[in-house]
Amino acid sequence: MGPAIRMLDPRAKLVSCGMNGWNDWDQVVIDGMAAMVDYHSLHIYTGSEDYWTNVMQPHQAERAIRCSQALIQRAAYRQKIAVPPRIAYDEWNVWYRNMTGALEERYNFADALAVGTYLNIFIRNCDWVRMANLAQMVNAIAPIVTSGDTAAVQPAANRGLVAITLVNRSPEEAEVAEVLLRDYTFDGPARIRTVSAVRTRDARTLPDVETAQLEEGSENTKDGVVAVRLPPRSFTVIEAAMTNR
Numbered sequence: 166m167g168p169a170i171r172m173l174d175p176r177a178k179l180v181s182c183g184m185n186g187w188n189d190w191d192q193v194v195i196d197g198m199a200a201m202v203d204y205h206s207l208h209i210y211t212g213s214e215d216y217w218t219n220v221m222q223p224h225q226a227e228r229a230i231r232c233s234q235a236l237i238q239r240a241a242y243r244q245k246i247a248v249p250p251r252i253a254y255d256e257w258n259v260w261y262r263n264m265t266g267a268l269e270e271r272y273n274f275a276d277a278l279a280v281g282t283y284l285n286i287f288i289r290n291c292d293w294v295r296m297a298n299l300a301q302m303v304n305a306i307a308p309i310v311t312s313g314d315t316a317a318v319q320p321a322a323n324r325g326l327v328a329i330t331l332v333n334r335s336p337e338e339a340e341v342a343e344v345l346l347r348d349y350t351f352d353g354p355a356r357i358r359t360v361s362a363v364r365t366r367d368a369r370t371l372p373d374v375e376t377a378q379l380e381e382g383s384e385n386t387k388d389g390v391v392a393v394r395l396p397p398r399s400f401t402v403i404e405a406a407m408t409n410r
Contacts, residue, residue: 180202191233212259278400282334333398342401350408355403
């Protein structure tokens with residue numbers, strides 16, 4: 166079936182259907198399909214009423230990536246596969262509340278921090294994770310909630326630039342992060358964008374939807390170092406130009 170699909174469209178990518186990455190099913194599928202596919206798919210949903218469990222559970226995705234990577238490398242060695250498949254996270258999100266078929270997730274900011282952790286994990290493992298699809302985008306378990314007259318967003322590197330993403334999972338304590346460039350220096354101030362759980366007076370809200378606040382600013386850099394304050398329960402992006410020392 167795979168060769169026939171490629172004859173119809175040479176750009177088509179083939180994906181084997183995995184499970185969570187460490188299941189026996191993954192090993193069976195990888196051993197049988199690794200020579201014929203471009204990606205092995207995984208999916209994961211996490212979440213808990215307990216704050217720390219909720220914000221830490223996404224690290225299971227990293228465990229899944231490492232397990233799948235080992236299984237793929239094993240199959241490639243045993244079967245002499247020159248170009249082994251990579252990983253597609255075809256489904257991932259926070260999902261643990263009302264399994265009713267209606268609008269099931271009313272996200273809070275702990276969920277947003279979990280999503281930020283997922284994103285950092287996928288970026289950190291981008292040599293193996295080539296595709297990652299947030300499920301689902303609109304309604305159901307979505308970060309975008311719509312009604313008849315409005316839509317609300319639930320908390321949810323280029324050349325010469327460096328971008329760093331930081332998650333502060335503490336519910337109450339701010340942190341100060343110092344970013345040091347070892348082989349480069351910053352070229353001008355750093356742009357800082359922080360998403361936190363602060364609610365403004367003029368925020369447009371829907372019932373039971375927790376809002377988020379975006380703050381933008383800049384920080385001066387010196388000798389390849391920038392210090393940034395991370396508010397409690399926040400996701401921060403630092404972006405700055407850099408140059409050789």
